[in-house]
Amino acid sequence: SQQGEEDPQALSIQEGENATMNCSYKTSINNLQWYRQNSGRGLVHLILIRSNEREKHSGRLRVTLDTSKKSSSLLITASRAADTASYFCATIIQGAQKLVFGQGTRLTINP
Amino acid sequence: EPEVTQTPSHQVTQMGQEVILRCVPISNHLYFYWYRQILGQKVEFLVSFYNNEISEKSEIFDDQFSVERPDGSNFTLKIRSTKLEDSAMYFCASSPTVGPGLYYEQYFGPGTRLTVT
Numbered sequence: 001s002q003q004g005e006e007d008p009q010a011l012s013i014q015e016g017e018n019a020t021m022n023c024s025y026k027t028s029i030n031n032l033q034w035y036r037q038n039s040g041r042g043l044v045h046l047i048l049i050r051s052n053e054r055e056k057h058s059g060r061l062r063v064t065l066d067t068s069k070k071s072s073s074l075l076i077t078a079s080r081a082a083d084t085a086s087y088f089c090a091t092i093i094q095g096a097q098k099l100v101f102g103q104g105t106r107l108t109i110n111p
Numbered sequence: 112e113p114e115v116t117q118t119p120s121h122q123v124t125q126m127g128q129e130v131i132l133r134c135v136p137i138s139n140h141l142y143f144y145w146y147r148q149i150l151g152q153k154v155e156f157l158v159s160f161y162n163n164e165i166s167e168k169s170e171i172f173d174d175q176f177s178v179e180r181p182d183g184s185n186f187t188l189k190i191r192s193t194k195l196e197d198s199a200m201y202f203c204a205s206s207p208t209v210g211p212g213l214y215y216e217q218y219f220g221p222g223t224r225l226t227v228t
């Protein structure tokens with residue numbers, strides 16, 4: 001079983017629309033983090049949500065966490081062409097330090 | 112803004128050769144990590160390092176891999192005898208600290224693309 005699976009695997013929307021990506025995980029976590037990766041580049045940390053938090057905002061980003069369903073969502077509002085990238089959720093399992101990444105959602109924003 | 116740096120950005124090596132990938136974590140961070148991403152696949156954890164010793168490692172991190180913090184700033188990953196399947200992007204990361212109930216963001220470097228031929 002996979003810890004941290006995103007859906008959809010790919011998402012293509014028009015500039016200005018909102019983009020929603022979902023992440024599910026299997027085991028109890030300490031926190032969940034979202035990262036962005038532009039093609040062939042490094043990972044940029046977007047937002048961290050702790051297991052006792054339900055929602056968090058940062059600029060145009062909104063993250064929710066439902067620990068009962070073991071799922072999280074990342075909403076990007078008013079998308080821009082520069083938001084085109086792959087987005088990964090990553091979890092830290094309780095008692096561990098390592099990040100466990102999902103396969104990612106490839107987001108394309110069409111101008 | 113402080114950032115993690117990695118060198119080289121791209122390393123090409125022949126199978127069986129040793130490679131050393133270098134990282135400079137953010138200066139006041141205490142935890143250091145290596146991850147890798149094979150082309151088209153997910154990012155995978157290799158090893159974490161704290162207080163001059165390995166604190167956690169994955170099954171990928173076998174005897175061919177080693178890490179070192181040779182001085183106060185560098186953090187290195189050595190692969191003793193590279194295999195074709197070691198070809199991947201290798202990311203270094205650091206975080207300020209961890210503690211009971213306290214986990215912080217891990218800040219990633221831009222990666223080193225390792226190509227084994």
